[in-house]
Amino acid sequence: MLKLVLPALLLLVSPLAAAQDAEPVPFELYHWWGSAGERDAVDALQRYVEQLGVRWAESGRVQQSNLIGYRQTLAQRIEQGDGPDAAVVLSTDVRQLMNSNALLLLDDVAAANDWDEVVPTAVQRLSRVEGHWVSIPINIHSTNWIWLNAALAHQLDLPVLDTWDDLIVALEKARQAGLVPLAIGDEAGQHMLLFEAVSAGVGGAEFYRRVFLQLKPTEPDLELLKVVFARMRELSDYAQTAGLGLRWNEATAMVRTGKALAQLQGSWAIAEFNHFGLVEGQDYHCQRFPDTQGMVLFNSDQIVVFRNQRTSDSVRAAFATALMSPEVQRELNITKGAAPARVDAVADGFSGCGRKAIHDVRMGNMRGTLLESIAMSGASPMSVSHAFYPVVSSHFRGEISDQQALKALETVWVNQ
Structure with a gap:
């Protein structure tokens, strides 16, 4: 989308x-x-x-x-x-x-x-x-879903990805097996979807509400955001398709056809699976992004x-x-x-x-x-959402450091 x-x-x-x-x-x-x-x-x-x-x-x-x-x-x-x-x-x-x-x-x-x-x-x-x-x-x-190719998940003997550590183990297994671990394009919107899910997983619902809905982060929140950016950088190492210019549905197609293990994407991915005749539980799995169980980013x-x-x-x-x-x-x-x-x-x-x-x-x-999705502009004024996009995307591409990204977001909050 x-x-x-x-x-x-x-x-x-x-x-x-x-x-x-x-x-x-x-x-x-x-x-x-x-x-x-x-x-x-x-x-x-x-x-x-x-x-x-x-x-x-x-x-x-x-x-x-x-x-x-x-x-x-x-x-x-x-x-x-x-x-x-x-x-x-x-x-x-x-x-x-x-x-x-x-x-x-x-x-x-x-x-x-x-x-x-x-x-x-x-x-x-x-x-x-x-x-x-x-x-x-x-x-x-809902945007905090991770989609898995069922055959590849079975081949790698993956458990349910409940925690961040579970996710990293699964992605590393996929890489060691010569597979694309994480299908994602180079669009800022796709990077923002990943960022909001990682943020919710790191800080929980009240952190997400304060930081992205109320736009009033506390000092402890800023410390948690350091963890968020560190995790985003870790995920970027598994995003071997990031520079290919894939649209979101093209990244979904990589999971659908067994060319990639996983994709973080909104529930509109189901429509793509349905259109091509795939069956949930047989051809693909859906799980809440690790550590976001109980939350619905939407x-x-x-x-x-x-x-x-x-x-x-x-x-x-x-x-x-x-x-x-x-x-x-x-x-x-x-x-x-x-x-x-x-x-x-x-x-x-x-x-x-x-x-x-x-x-x-x-x-x-x-x-x-x-909780409203920041990636889909539901959480905050359009000017704030548009300011988040280039920061998160530049960081995911490796163009700015974790500290530079955090400073840029602090500027957005100060100026909103």
């Missing part, structure tokens, strides 16, 4: 509008989902929309881009008065769009469908601004609906209602690899990884260990 495909235009045409108008008014959803697994998720959404009696068509140009480019293009369209009816965005985009008075308030839809009761508290913090529902949370993707894809006069309120309300329905959330997230953004989600039909994700979300919601 880090090297993105810029965007297909999904056109939803109300049959009611089609009956009343000579030329039906299109309802356009703008999104970045372009990998094979993400394409399957779009197809699942299409099936449910069509069952609601809404005609679906898809068009648009597809080209390689990144998340920054996606955001810029969306902002340009809104500024030019050519914005879509709805768009998939990250949580940090929601507040910015709300401040620009571009979003339709969804309070009535939320109240009619009990969103306050069923959406986890931490996710509501992303979907609500000043008490108003302004976006639709369509999933909960990103929630949000869909916002824009203020415009092209479609009726009833069409937009039906669209929002459908996206949050238990049925759509279930099928969409079985396909996409995420947990539904509902605490009442039924786990039937999900893989073992999906069932564990649903269980972990419920427990994290109760314990306060459902």
Whole structure:
């Protein structure tokens, strides 16, 4: 989800509008989902929309881009008065769009469908601004997963990787066997995913909350960050693919095809495994990143609906209602690899990884260990996230020392 495909235009045409108008008014959803697994998720959404009696068509140009480019293009369209009816965005985009008075308030839809009761508290913090529902949370993707090729794990006789030492032993075994231990590309976003998981493992939930959510590290926290950077440097020695320019799904493919033992990646990796017919427990394993058990670092894809006069309120309300329905959330997230953004989600039909994700979300919601991902810009202002990226990535590439990286992060906290 880090090297993105810029965007297909999904056109939803109300049959009611089609009956009343000579030329039906299109309802356009703008999104970045372009990998094979993400394409399957779009197809699942299409099936449910069509069952609601809404005609679906898809068009648009597809080209390689990144998340920054996606955001810029969306902002340009809104500024030019050519914005879509709805768009998939990250949580940090929601507040910015709300401040620009571009979003339709969804309070009535939320109240009619009990969103306050069923959406986890931490996710509501992303979907609500000043008490108003302004976006639709369509999933909960967890980022602190490590994915293992099952055949290679069996070949190396690996145990469950509960601790940091377990992980290093496993990676070293893979290296000694002539395998790629850790599949990772050269994208800063992939490095940030690794960094946040290592950070949570070193310091725990309260450390992660203070340092990355509240942006108020203490002196003991800074000492723990020295351990974090030391561990990141150790992992970089096992990242033999780091300079190959792999996109996240290409790194997943290395695990899928047995070219690499492991990958740290978000739960959207499940969609890639599903698309290529792999079976959890037989072809691949999912485990919480060592020492992060009990924590769920997460990103929630949000869909916002824009203020415009092209479609009726009833069409937009039906669209929002459908996206949050238990049925759509279930099928969409079985396909996409995420947990539904509902605490009442039924786990039937999900893989073992999906069932564990649903269980972990419920427990994290109760314990306060459902924590926003810094890699996916959910944890802090966009300016802070963007400042973290080059520091972590430069350190992982060996361009700056542990001490230089820590000093650079201290500067970010001072200036935020």
